[in-house]
Amino acid sequence: MLKVENLHVNVEDKDILRGVDLEINEGEFHVVMGPNGSGKSTLALTVAGHPRYEVTRGRITFDGEDITELGPDERAKKGILLAFQVPPEVEGVKIIEFLQQVLVELKGLDPVEAYDLIVKKAGELWFKEEDLHRYVNVGFSGGERKRLELLQAVLIGPKLLILDEPDSGVDVDSLSVISRKIEELHRKGTAILLITHYGRILEHIDKGDIRVHVMKDGRIVRTGGGELVERIDREGFGGIFEEVGE
Amino acid sequence: MTETITIKDAKAIIENQIEELSKRNREPEWMTRIRYRALEAFEKAPHRDPVISEEELLHFIAKPEIEGVPEHIESIDDLPPEMKALLDRLGISEVEQKYIAGLAVQTDTGVIYNEFLKEWEKKGLTVLPTEEAVRRYPDVVKEHFLKLFRVDESKLTAYHTAVWNGGIFLHVKEGLKVPFPLHLFFLIQESALAQAPHIIIVAEKNTEFHLIEGCTAPILLKHSLHLDMTEAYFHEGAKGQLTVLQNWPEYVHTRPMTRAKIGKGARFINTTVTLGSGKSNIGDPRYWVDENGYVELNGILLGQKDFYVDLGGRMYLQGKGAGGINASKAVIMDESTVITRGIIQAEAEKTRGHISCDALLMSDKATMETYPGLISKVDDAQLSHEAAIGKIREEELFYLMSRGLDEEKATQLIVKGFLEPMLKDIPMEFLVEIRKIIELAVSGGM
Numbered sequence: 192m193l194k195v196e197n198l199h200v201n202v203e204d205k206d207i208l209r210g211v212d213l214e215i216n217e218g219e220f221h222v223v224m225g226p227n228g229s230g231k232s233t234l235a236l237t238v239a240g241h242p243r244y245e246v247t248r249g250r251i252t253f254d255g256e257d258i259t260e261l262g263p264d265e266r267a268k269k270g271i272l273l274a275f276q277v278p279p280e281v282e283g284v285k286i287i288e289f290l291q292q293v294l295v296e297l298k299g300l301d302p303v304e305a306y307d308l309i310v311k312k313a314g315e316l317w318f319k320e321e322d323l324h325r326y327v328n329v330g331f332s333g334g335e336r337k338r339l340e341l342l343q344a345v346l347i348g349p350k351l352l353i354l355d356e357p358d359s360g361v362d363v364d365s366l367s368v369i370s371r372k373i374e375e376l377h378r379k380g381t382a383i384l385l386i387t388h389y390g391r392i393l394e395h396i397d398k399g400d401i402r403v404h405v406m407k408d409g410r411i412v413r414t415g416g417g418e419l420v421e422r423i424d425r426e427g428f429g430g431i432f433e434e435v436g437e
Numbered sequence: 438m439t440e441t442i443t444i445k446d447a448k449a450i451i452e453n454q455i456e457e458l459s460k461r462n463r464e465p466e467w468m469t470r471i472r473y474r475a476l477e478a479f480e481k482a483p484h485r486d487p488v489i490s491e492e493e494l495l496h497f498i499a500k501p502e503i504e505g506v507p508e509h510i511e512s513i514d515d516l517p518p519e520m521k522a523l524l525d526r527l528g529i530s531e532v533e534q535k536y537i538a539g540l541a542v543q544t545d546t547g548v549i550y551n552e553f554l555k556e557w558e559k560k561g562l563t564v565l566p567t568e569e570a571v572r573r574y575p576d577v578v579k580e581h582f583l584k585l586f587r588v589d590e591s592k593l594t595a596y597h598t599a600v601w602n603g604g605i606f607l608h609v610k611e612g613l614k615v616p617f618p619l620h621l622f623f624l625i626q627e628s629a630l631a632q633a634p635h636i637i638i639v640a641e642k643n644t645e646f647h648l649i650e651g652c653t654a655p656i657l658l659k660h661s662l663h664l665d666m667t668e669a670y671f672h673e674g675a676k677g678q679l680t681v682l683q684n685w686p687e688y689v690h691t692r693p694m695t696r697a698k699i700g701k702g703a704r705f706i707n708t709t710v711t712l713g714s715g716k717s718n719i720g721d722p723r724y725w726v727d728e729n730g731y732v733e734l735n736g737i738l739l740g741q742k743d744f745y746v747d748l749g750g751r752m753y754l755q756g757k758g759a760g761g762i763n764a765s766k767a768v769i770m771d772e773s774t775v776i777t778r779g780i781i782q783a784e785a786e787k788t789r790g791h792i793s794c795d796a797l798l799m800s801d802k803a804t805m806e807t808y809p810g811l812i813s814k815v816d817d818a819q820l821s822h823e824a825a826i827g828k829i830r831e832e833e834l835f836y837l838m839s840r841g842l843d844e845e846k847a848t849q850l851i852v853k854g855f856l857e858p859m860l861k862d863i864p865m866e867f868l869v870e871i872r873k874i875i876e877l878a879v880s881g882g883m
């Protein structure tokens with residue numbers, strides 16, 4: 192479904208990604224780990240179509256179609272959704288109105304249907320109806336923002352969900368809710384690309400099922416199964432990097 | 438500009454207009470005398486308008502109507518087709534369309550509100566065309582007409598005073614709280630005279646009201662210079678809101694002149710929503726605020742095409758504990774220029790004032806300048822200001838687009854959201870229209 196081939200990305204005149212290859216098929220569960228600054232978010236934002244991330248070499252295809260040059264909205268319409276590591280505040284735009292418009296445009300729901308659906312799903316992610324009348328992310332705590340990203344994922348139900356650190360800054364109980372929602376989406380057929388620093392978010396996920404990629408300096412240096420997560424949790428990246436000669 | 442109009446010519450024209458007005462309005466002599474006093478002051482009064490030169494002003498006086506506006510509009514169908522199409526797209530009601538076409542002049546809207554307002558008149562609410570108020574309530578009008586301005590302050594105040602026509606007189610008697618917003622269209626005049634409505638607001642002790650003036654849709658005006666004057670008096674404990682909605686055609690220069698006296702513990706929320714693409718809009722309202730009184734000047738502005746906007750605002754905090762806020766939010770598009778220069782002067786102890794100015798620049802040729810002025814004559818006043826001028830943030834746009842909204846829709850959302858917090862006091866029916874107009878403007882459809 193998603194195929195990233197020899198991807199080189201330049202941001203603000205710096206080469207950040209230096210040849211990334213990654214293939215994700217329908218319904219698969221992939222995890223990307225790596226030290227701070229290794230290029231994980233850059234990969235996520237580039238796949239989602241951020242205009243500031245310039246692809247200098249390689250390409251991205253989705254369902255067989257080259258999407259390297261497509262705008263973020265068109266990628267979203269094809270079924271790619273990114274849950275941001277740091278979702279921005281959008282002053283004056285009410286969550287409910289924004290989500291309604293998204294569901295009307297993306298899913299063809301009518302506004303009343305959309306409203307009811309949003310309120311129902313919001314409850315599952317611990318939002319009260321009045322929270323939905325707040326402005327998007329404005330004044331939200333880190334953990335609340337992550338839950339709002341998950342709410343959007345649940346409502347949109349994308350083919351490919353990229354989650355950029357949905358677990359950072361999140362308290363234990365919220366983490367459990369988020370982890371369960373990710374598992375639920377995966378069970379319903381959404382392919383997942385999860386960026387994380389810790390294995391805890393995977394507590395509800397079958398480790399036998401996942402592919403783990405380890406990034407360093409803009410490249411994927413090692414790919415393996417769920418056991419890599421436990422190893423990184425235990426001993427950090429040192430051993431792995433040594434093995435691959437980095 | 439072909440022939441030269443001398444100041445003598447202009448005075449002769451004004452004099453004719455005064456005669457016509459005093460006859461048409463069956464005006465008492467004292468009012469006509471005020472007009473003549475203004476005419477005398479016109480010649481020597483200074484003229485310092487950054488856009489309209491003295492020569493141009495004299496031309497406006499000689500020929501106040503512009504060409505190209507349909508001469509006889511007898512039904513909405515006589516409107517220019519592009520305008521009709523726009524009104525339909527905005528979903529403007531027929532009554533309002535009539536107003537826009539200049540069909541529903543003051544008298545028509547007078548009829549609409551008549552029955553209703555008669556009931557309220559008994560309770561102490563007077564709403565009348567200013568001309569009629571001059572005849573029916575000469576004492577009250579005399580006491581409040583031209584008391585906050587001097588005729589010889591500028592050529593514009595003199596000219597306005599000499600030829601004023603239209604406008605409304607709102608008088609709320611002690612203790613009356615008007616529980617519904619009064620929406621009045623009163624700008625359009627059928628005559629060929631200048632557009633110079635005069636508005637008088639007298640809110641007696643412990644009253645409450647909300648007056649909404651104008652409309653959000655673009656109106657068809659024959660005049661390219663619009664000179665309105667508002668004098669508002671808030672007595673102790675009065676709470677009033679004046680919301681002005683305007684959408685000027687691109688050839689119109691407006692020079693709103695607003696002044697208000699805010700008594701002890703009184704509150705005045707003065708909000709102006711400007712949505713059009715006029716030629717220029719320059720105003721410098723003044724407010725004198727007594728003990729524990731409060732004034733709020735809110736400006737919401739959508740600058741399109743080459744609209745030149747210069748908004749001042751002076752607040753004199755004269756009584757202990759008085760407060761003032763001057764807040765503006767401007768979306769500046771195309772080659773539009775917006776300048777804000779609010780001044781708050783603290784003259785008494787424990788006063789507070791705040792100036793804020795936010796602007797969203799939508800094009801490389803759009804310009805914003807802000808010059809906040811804070812003056813304190815006491816040592817315990819709290820005065821502050823903040824300004825933020827910027828473009829749409831890429832991160833926000835990307836975020837909304839990554840959810841499947843195209844660039845236009847995402848931009849519309851951000852622009853509406855930018856203005857939204859300032860529109861909190863606008864009734865829903867206007868809000869819906871305002872949002873639609875913003876959407877159209879953002880997508881270049883106005």
Ligand SMILES: Nc1ncnc2c1ncn2[C@@H]1O[C@H](COP(=O)(O)OP(=O)(O)OP(=O)(O)O)[C@@H](O)[C@H]1O
Nearest residue numbers: 202203207225226227228229230231232233234243
């Ligand atoms: N917009 C940008 N402008 C400048 N530098 C950038 C930008 N985006 C990313 N970078 C740089 O690219 C490198 C990779 O950043 P990226 O955010 O992809 O790392 P990450 O792996 O997600 O790190 P973390 O675990 O801290 O989230 C960093 O050195 C970062 O400073």
Ligand SMILES: [Mg+2]
Nearest residue numbers: 231232233276
């Ligand atoms: Mg990151």
